[in-house]
């Protein structure tokens with residue numbers, strides 16, 4: 600079989616979460632979890648993954664539903680990005696998240712792509728997201744089949760950029776993830792889920808399924824925006840993504856958070872120290888902007904724009920978000 604065809608696999612379609620966990624108990628390391636498949640299946644055609652089994656979780660009832668429960672808003676991991684982006688109460692409560700979900704790819708892809716798949720997205724790099732032949736032509740790379748990183752040739756680390764849009768909002772919102780394995784389950788703050796390593800991108804184990812994303816209800820009082828830079832406006836991964844969240848009470852600014860995606864191997868965040876907020880916004884807005892810019896470390900994982908330009912856009916988006924949400928003049 601030519602390497603441009605989909606590699607062979609067995610599709611496992613359990614009826615419920617228990618059935619999925621039974622499969623993982625025996626075959627976790629031979630299995631990839633399949634949700635909408637909008638990222639995984641193209642990657643398999645590129646021979647980035649050749650799992651023996653695909654475990655379909657998109658229709659599992661335990662991974663569906665959007666509900667206000669106790670102190671949390673629960674979003675099933677298999678809810679589609681359009682279901683999130685168009686949910687009236689979510690749009691009201693968490694506008695940065697719904698704007699980020701609405702910015703992913705294009706409408707038809709968002710009808711298939713899920714929130715869980717977006718969180719668990721693979722990291723991206725010009726030297727990695729290519730066909731098998733293309734990668735073979737350059738001797739592969741450290742992340743898959745090779746031994747050299749073409750972005751930072753001297754080192755042993757992969758710097759591929761985590762490029763899920765919704766994570767920028769989720770880290771700022773202090774969301775939690777429910778991870779369920781055959782041996783039990785755990786709740787992991789999304790801020791502790793990701794690793795700054797393009798190869799080993801998060802703490803999810805092969806035998807774990809992300810079943811739900813939980814957002815604290817007290818975050819519903821925040822205004823929020825999401826800003827994204829991509830090459831093709833109609834359908835593209837972010838090269839920079841910035842979520843800005845602000846909580847105010849009359850003229851007082853109570854809390855400010857910024858989440859960042861697509862410029863590092865993991866999403867980053869900055870919570871503005873409360874003592875800064877005692878001064879008027881004009882005194883600290885630029886300090887926040889520079890603190891966020893310092894978190895961004897874009898490298899040549901994309902050849903479409905320079906790392907310096909992506910860094911510049913982090914500055915522009917953070918400033919734009921803060922000034923618009925704080926109703927400050929935008930010309931400054």
Ligand SMILES: Cc1cc2nc3c(=O)[nH]c(=O)nc-3n(C[C@H](O)[C@H](O)[C@H](O)COP(=O)(O)OP(=O)(O)OC[C@H]3O[C@@H](n4cnc5c(N)ncnc54)[C@H](O)[C@@H]3O)c2cc1C
Nearest residue numbers: 634635636637638639704712713716717719764809835836
């Ligand atoms: C043309 C195109 C443009 C795109 N543009 C964007 C974009 O702008 N922004 C963006 O963020 N993404 C983009 N994507 C990627 C993708 O469409 C989205 O990230 C989508 O949300 C992925 O969800 P999915 O359900 O399709 O995931 P899948 O492709 O099914 O899975 C993605 C990864 O997550 C894992 N996974 C999925 N669900 C679970 C779960 N419940 N538990 C554990 N692991 C799980 C899979 O094993 C796989 O590794 C684009 C894709 C295409 C083809």
Ligand code: SF4
Nearest residue numbers: 724740748757758759
């Ligand atoms: S950063 Fe280096 S190792 Fe990682 S995908 Fe790109 S070229 Fe490969």
